Amino acid sequence: MPHDHPHHDNHLDPMDARVRALETILTRKGLVDPAAIDVIVETYAHKVGPRNGAAVVARAWTDPAFADWLARDATAAVGSMGFTGRQGEHVQAVFNTPQTHNVVVCTLCSCYPWTLLGLPPVWYKSPAYRSRVVIEPRAVLAEFGLDLPPECQVRVWDSTAELRYLVVPLRPAGTEGWSAERLATLVTRDSMVGTGIAQAPQ
């Protein structure tokens, strides 16, 4: 091939080139709209995050009727706050108690309640977390800095495409009379996956 064209040293990662190729084929066939892809990426990279889930948890802490609804039909309860899964998945809320700590994993891939927590963190997607938390949850939680009392049982929930879990952590002591908005600031992402607990008030 004659090199009569300008040559630069731009080089695409091979995966980058393949993804561009897929997108080109699908766009040409009218199966995707590049603008729609941009909106999806923008939404999940920047707009949707754990603040949604924190609002749900804080409301459950302050509104017993909502907590009851969340326990019975979390999909409808979070839907009433505008958080609806785009893939038609159901949400189940699992409530921590002094006797039971809940932790969530997806052993198959990385199913996660996107609309409530955003996209999963790197550790949630790692083979180590996905395989180990089922076998030795206490050891994994200890690595997250969470040392549970021996009398506290650990329940592990395995997410699927159709059913995603939200952990409702215990409300921290010393927050009596707090508003839901203020309480939400104590609800961390990790506390809603079960690898942490809600923060204590400063």
Place this chain on the structure above:
Amino acid sequence: MTRPDTPETPFDAPWQAQVFGLTVALSDGGLFTWDAWTRAFGARLAAGVGYWDAWVQALEGMLAQCGIAPPDEVTALANRWQDAAHATPHGVAIRLENAPG
């Protein structure tokens, strides 16, 4: 003990965001269910492939299986994109039309 959430970007490279958006858009459009997607993706992960490489492989596999994007066509077009990158100066968006020949 509690620790603050570590801020994290969900993607390490733009192509990861792109293939994520592409897959969600295809599922939104009804080409496959998210359940079917997770099974294909999970199978690649179970084979020990890294997270985002597994994602691309799974999507390629599904699109090849239904005849929408035959692997040869994907490879040929990926090469064209690479040619376009080589022919594009730094700081300029890479466009497929810039591939020489």
